Each structure stands twice: as structure tokens, then as C-alpha cells.
Amino acid sequence: MSDVKVQLVKTVKEFPGRRGEDAVRAVDSINLTIYDGEFFALLGPSGCGKTTTLRLIAGFEQPTSGDVIIDGEQMAGVPAFHRPVNTVFQDYALFPHMTVMQNVMFGLKMAGVDRREAERRAASALELVGLPNIRKRRPRELSGGQQQRVALARALVKKPSVLLLDEPLGALDLKLRRRMQIELKAMQAELGITFIFVTHDQEEAMTMANRIAVMDQGHILQIGRPDEIYETPRTRFVADFIGETNFLQGRLLHTEDRVGVVDIGDDVSIPAIMPERHAARAGDDVTVAIRPERIAIQGMDVPASADDSRVMVRGRVTEAYYIGTDTRYVVRVASASLTVRVQNTDYQRGMGFKPQQAVYVLWEKHNARLLVD
Amino acid sequence: MVAGLKRALRKHNAFILSLPALFWLLVFFITPLLLVLVLSFMSRDITGRGTLPFTFEQYERVFTTFRPVFVSSINIALISTVVCLLIGYPLAFYIKTRRSDAVRNLALFLVILPFWTNFLVRTYAWRVILGQSGPVNTTLLSLGLVDEPVIFLNTQFAVIVGMVYTFLPFMVLPIYASVERFDFRQVEAARDLGANDWHTFWRVVLPQTMPGVVAGCILVFIPAIGAFITPDLLGGRDGFMIGNLITRQYKGTGNVPLGAAASMVLMGAVMLSLLVYIRFTARQER
Numbered sequence: 001m002s003d004v005k006v007q008l009v010k011t012v013k014e015f016p017g018r019r020g021e022d023a024v025r026a027v028d029s030i031n032l033t034i035y036d037g038e039f040f041a042l043l044g045p046s047g048c049g050k051t052t053t054l055r056l057i058a059g060f061e062q063p064t065s066g067d068v069i070i071d072g073e074q075m076a077g078v079p080a081f082h083r084p085v086n087t088v089f090q091d092y093a094l095f096p097h098m099t100v101m102q103n104v105m106f107g108l109k110m111a112g113v114d115r116r117e118a119e120r121r122a123a124s125a126l127e128l129v130g131l132p133n134i135r136k137r138r139p140r141e142l143s144g145g146q147q148q149r150v151a152l153a154r155a156l157v158k159k160p161s162v163l164l165l166d167e168p169l170g171a172l173d174l175k176l177r178r179r180m181q182i183e184l185k186a187m188q189a190e191l192g193i194t195f196i197f198v199t200h201d202q203e204e205a206m207t208m209a210n211r212i213a214v215m216d217q218g219h220i221l222q223i224g225r226p227d228e229i230y231e232t233p234r235t236r237f238v239a240d241f242i243g244e245t246n247f248l249q250g251r252l253l254h255t256e257d258r259v260g261v262v263d264i265g266d267d268v269s270i271p272a273i274m275p276e277r278h279a280a281r282a283g284d285d286v287t288v289a290i291r292p293e294r295i296a297i298q299g300m301d302v303p304a305s306a307d308d309s310r311v312m313v314r315g316r317v318t319e320a321y322y323i324g325t326d327t328r329y330v331v332r333v334a335s336a337s338l339t340v341r342v343q344n345t346d347y348q349r350g351m352g353f354k355p356q357q358a359v360y361v362l363w364e365k366h367n368a369r370l371l372v373d
Numbered sequence: 374m375v376a377g378l379k380r381a382l383r384k385h386n387a388f389i390l391s392l393p394a395l396f397w398l399l400v401f402f403i404t405p406l407l408l409v410l411v412l413s414f415m416s417r418d419i420t421g422r423g424t425l426p427f428t429f430e431q432y433e434r435v436f437t438t439f440r441p442v443f444v445s446s447i448n449i450a451l452i453s454t455v456v457c458l459l460i461g462y463p464l465a466f467y468i469k470t471r472r473s474d475a476v477r478n479l480a481l482f483l484v485i486l487p488f489w490t491n492f493l494v495r496t497y498a499w500r501v502i503l504g505q506s507g508p509v510n511t512t513l514l515s516l517g518l519v520d521e522p523v524i525f526l527n528t529q530f531a532v533i534v535g536m537v538y539t540f541l542p543f544m545v546l547p548i549y550a551s552v553e554r555f556d557f558r559q560v561e562a563a564r565d566l567g568a569n570d571w572h573t574f575w576r577v578v579l580p581q582t583m584p585g586v587v588a589g590c591i592l593v594f595i596p597a598i599g600a601f602i603t604p605d606l607l608g609g610r611d612g613f614m615i616g617n618l619i620t621r622q623y624k625g626t627g628n629v630p631l632g633a634a635a636s637m638v639l640m641g642a643v644m645l646s647l648l649v650y651i652r653f654t655a656r657q658e659r
């Protein structure tokens with residue numbers, strides 16, 4: 001990819017604990033490289049340090065140690081108002097005593113742009129976010145979605161080199177949220193500005209981002225394209241946080257060519273792909289992950305069809321739920337319960353598998369992956 | 374008949390319910406005010422009371438002979454208000470930004486603590502503090518900053534000190550209330566958009582805390598300009614204010630019509646400044 005835009009090098013942010021409490025390491029030695037023009041998502045559960053990471057880049061917090069580098073320049077000691085970044089705040093932080101137009105023009109005024117030019121640019125920014133006709137209103141007279149757009153216009157009008165967005169869609173209802181996701185994505189592609197987007201919604205991150213960093217407890221667990229993160233999660237946390245996953249506990253019997261064979265009990269053993277740098281050896285307890293939609297179910301009456309690339313195991317259906325697009329089954333395999341999602345490509349009353357029915361579950365070999373705990 | 378009465382009652386409910394309050398206002402506010410107004414146009418008899426004929430003489434004297442008293446009163450009240458603002462505004466922010474609730478509550482408690490002691494006692498205390506051999510002078514002398522005791526008492530300075538001390542809570546509390554409502558993330562938003570500290574203060578923080586500032590200034594200025602105990606105890610001849618002028622006319626053999634006229638002028642000035650303020654804020658609201 002192209003030039004490096006933002007870089008965090010071994011960045012640590014520690015907050016002093018209140019009386020008697022330990023200090024909080026909100027960001028714990030993070031390494032992060034974000035490229036020019038990327039739509040980058042920071043994804044993680046509440047309290048994992050996403051906002052703090054963003055604030056370190058914006059300049060609202062100074063790192064306890066480590067570096068923040070923007071456009072190749074060290075940001076230590078550079079105040080927020082001198083950084084080439086702008087922020088769309090979690091709850092917008094619009095100025096309540098100013099009109100929409102004044103809010104959007106604020107940043108331009110601070111930059112010494114003359115009034116007429118500022119008005120022109122602010123008007124076109126409002127047009128860009130689809131709000132040309134509410135210039136004279138005050139923030140409290142706007143709907144949540146409109147406020148969100150004003151906040152976006154206020155930041156974009158500065159033509160920042162990097163735009164930081166802290167859960168900007170968090171306060172919107174689902175429908176509007178979906179629409180804004182698509183609009184934001186299109187806007188980013190059109191403007192070519194680097195977006196760093198914080199969210200705890202994995203679907204949102206997958207929809208919008210070129211790359212995702214999954215965070216937990218101040219650490220970055222994995223960085224990659226959405227498909228990489230989904231298809232090849234390195235740790236149990238990542239696999240669990242992104243989408244739905246079956247975890248099978250077992251003992252590693254032997255490994256060969258980055259494929260480990262895992263005994264999951266009851267004399268059943270299955271092959272699983274080992275991620276790079278996986279340190280497990282034969283005899284270790286390991287976890288295997290398989291996505292529910294990658295598993296198929298077959299009745300016992302159909303001829304068995306295991307081969308080199310396909311794994312097939314006997315099981316018994318314990319639960320079946322019809323949920324419209326899919327049917328979800330829980331299948332008992334050895335000592336584990338597997339959730340299986342079967343798409344309902346057709347429907348007739350009474351079709352599908354029933355609880356207590358003996359079945360085969362099968363999947364392509366590469367869909368079962370060994371995880372780092 | 375009864376039904377009609379009921380309907381009438383319901384129709385004029387608001388008016389009927391406010392009758393006691395209206396009566397109260399009429400008897401204890403409007404009537405005395407009218408009496409003072411009438412008095413202010415009367416002549417003085419030998420005992421100092423009002424008598425006929427009606428005349429503009431009192432107002433004339435207020436605006437000529439006693440003009441300096443008005444000017445210096447406005448001065449003292451303005452300076453006291455400004456000093457209160459300069460101390461109270463940062464103080465309110467300081468209190469609000471303390472992390473611990475206990476510290477915040479303690480600070481607020483300390484601000485209103487003086488109210489628990491009698492006002493006269495507190496003002497007399499200032500006579501001691503500022504006196505020739507009071508702690509201020511003793512300190513200045515022992516530090517070698519002055520060679521002989523500074524005369525603080527019976528000056529405008531002493532009056533201003535006393536007023537600032539007395540009225541500071543009236544400034545701090547309304548400002549604190551508006552700082553409390555202020556969302557400090559706005560400061561970050563402003564800085565994010567390129568505003569330095571100065572611009573952040575003038576364009577974002579101050580406008581949003583202005584209601585508290587205005588309320589504080591009114592609450593300090595109005596009692597300050599009409600004050601008479603503080604200037605009486607601390608100001609002497611130098612710190613003589615409108616309040617002293619008025620009380621003097623009403624006590625002993627003064628000039629009651631003159632006192633009435635001075636009261637009316639004082640009230641007029643206060644009302645005028647309030648009107649200006651209301652117009653000003655009404656325009657801002659739009």
C-alpha cells in the first residue's frame with residue numbers, strides 16, 4: 001500500500017489509579033501502522049482502550065511512553081490544535097450556542113480563513129453531508145442523525161489529513177446507522193482522507209473498514225483485512241468477538257505440514273489448520289474453532305462422502321430452531337456441542353432434521369482452525 | 374346561578390389564585406413605593422419631613438450637589454463587581470474541576486460558610502484586620518515593605534474589600550451553576566478544530582457560562598450600589614455612598630424628600646441597567 005500516515009510505536013497510556021486502586025494501563029504498548037487513504041477500524045469491547053488510542057492520536061492525551069507519529073513527524077509536544085487531524089466525537093460535542101453554520105465555520109475561522117471563503121466552504125461541506133437547508137438552526141433543534149452529520153461536516157471542512165471517528169453512529173437507530181455506514185464509506189472513498197474509526201460493533205467494522213485492529217484490555221490482538229480477521233482469527237478472543245464460532249477442546253495428537261490432528265474425545269479426531277508461529281506440540285490441550293455456517297448436516301441415509309479435503313463426523317441433533325433465513329441446529333459430536341447454521345434455500349413444512357436424529361456433520365478441512373489461547 | 378359562578382371561577386382561575394399574592398404586593402410593595410415617589414416631589418419642613426408644595430428641587434439637588442456621591446457609588450459598586458468576577462470565575466472553575474467530590478463539596482461549603490456568622494460581626498472583623506495595628510499592617514511592617522502603618526480604614530479601598538468579601542458568594546454560586554452545566558468535551562472539540570487556549574475561552578467557554586456571569590454581576594452590583602452598612606463601618610467620609618446619603622436623610626433631622634428622590638434615582642438606575650440586560654440577552658437568544 002501507499003505511504004504511512006499514522007504510526008504508534010510501543011505506545012503506552014497509563015492513568016493513575018484513584019485512591020488505593022492500581023494504575024490503569026488503558027493502552028499497553030501498541031504498535032500500529034495506518035496507511036494513507038485507509039479506512040481503518042479499531043474494534044473491541046467496552047473499556048478496551050479504543051477511545052484512549054484515538055485521543056492519543058488526536059493529542060488530547062500524551063503517551064506515558066512510546067511514540068505517536070503522523071505524516072512522519074513525531075507528535076510529542078504538539079498540541080491538539082496543531083495536529084493535522086480532526087475528530088468526530090462520540091456524542092458530537094457540537095457547540096450549543098452556535099448555529100449549524102457557525103459550528104461548521106468555527107474551524108475555518110480559527111485557521112484565519114476569510115469570512116466569505118469560510119461561508120462558501122462550510123456551505124459545501126453541509127451539502128456534502130446532505131444538510132444544505134438547516135444552516136440557521138441550533139444543535140438542540142436537530143435530530144440525532146442531523147447532529148451526527150453536522151459533526152461530520154464540522155470536521156471535514158478542515159480538510160484534515162486524518163479523520164478520527166469515535167463511535168459516530170452509536171446513537172443512531174439501526175436503519176439510519178446502516179445508511180450512514182454506506183454513506184460514510186462512500187464519502188471516505190471519494191475524499192481519499194484516512195479514516196480511523198472506533199466501534200465495538202463487529203458488523204460495522206466489517207462493513208466499512210479496509211483493515212481492522214481488534215483490541216482487548218489495552219492490547220492489539222490482531223490486525224488485518226475483514227476477511228483475514230474472520231477467516232483466520234489467531235486467538236480465541238478474536239474468533240469469539242468477530243462473528244459466531246464453535247470452540248472444540250481437545251488434545252493435539254500429532255502435527256504434519258501445519259495441520260494438527262486433535263482428539264476431541266470419544267475416539268473422534270479431527271484435523272485443524274495451525275496458524276503461523278503456533279507453539280503447541282503433541283500432547284498439549286488445544287482449542288479448535290469452526291464457524292457455524294461452514295458446517296453442513298447430512299442424514300445417515302445419504303451415502304457417506306468423506307475425502308481428503310472434507311471432514312465428516314457422526315453426531316446427534318439435540319436442538320433445532322427455525323429462524324427464517326436459516327435453521328440453527330445444535331449437534332452433539334463426541335463430548336462437544338456444535339452449532340450449525342443451514343441456510344433455508346427452500347422451505348416445506350416438516351423438512352429439516354429433528355432433535356434426536358442421528359446425522360453426519362461435515363466441513364471443508366481448512367475451516368477448522370487451531371487457536372492461540 | 375351556582376353553575377354560573379363555578380364557570381366564572383374556572384374561567385378566571387389564574388387570576389383568583391393569584392389574588393393573595395397581588396394583595397401582598399399591593400400593600401407591602403406598591404403602596405410604599407408610591408408613597409416614596411410622592412414624597413420625592415415634596416418640600417422639606419423644619420423637622421426634615423415632607424410637606425407641600427410639590428417641587429423638583431430634590432431631584433435637582435440629587436443631580437447636582439450629590440452627583441459626586443452617585444458617581445463614586447457607581448464606581449465602588451462596579452469595581453467590587455469586577456473584582457468579584459475576577460476572583461469568582463476562576464474559583465468556580467477551580468471548584469468544579471476538582472476530581473474528588475469531597476473536595477468539591479468542602480470548597481462550596483467554605484464559600485457559603487461566612488453566611489453563618491452575623492454580617493455586622495464580619496464587617497467589624499474587617500475593621501480589626503485592616504486597622505493600624507491589625508494583622509495586615511503588622512505583616513507589612515515586619516516584612517519591611519512599609520515604614521509606617523498604612524491607612525486602610527475609612528477609604529474606598531476598605532469599602533471595596535468589604536463588599537468583595539460580602540458579595541463573593543453571590544458571584545461564585547451562579548457561575549458555578551453554569552460551569553456545572555458546561556460540557557468540558559467542548560474544550561476538546563474547540564482545540565481539535567484549531568482553537569488555541571485564548572480562542573477556546575472567548576468563543577466556547579465564556580459564551581456558554583455567560584448566564585452565570587450576568588446573574589452573578591447583577592446579584593453583586595445591585596446590593597453593592599445600595600449598600601450602607603459596609604461603607605458606614607469601613608468607608609468613613611472617603612467611602613460615603615448613596616446608601617449612606619439616603620439613610621442619613623431619614624434619620625434624625627435629615628431631609629426625607631431628598632432621601633426619597635435619591636432612592637427613586639437609585640432604583641431608576643438599577644431598573645434601567647436590568648432593562649438593558651434583558652434586551653441584550655433577548656437579542657442573543659434569537
Ligand SMILES: Nc1ncnc2c1ncn2[C@@H]1O[C@H](COP(=O)(O)OP(=O)(O)OP(=O)(O)O)[C@@H](O)[C@H]1O
Nearest residue numbers: 015024025026045046047048049050051052053200
Ligand atoms: N481519564 C481517565 N482516567 C482514568 N482511567 C481512564 C481514563 N480514561 C479511560 N480510562 C480507563 O481506560 C480504559 C480504556 O478506556 P477507553 O475509554 O479507551 O475505552 P473504550 O474502548 O473507548 O470503551 P467504550 O467502548 O466503552 O467507549 C478503561 O478501563 C477506562 O476506565
Ligand SMILES: [Mg+2]
Nearest residue numbers: 050051052166
Ligand atoms: Mg470509547
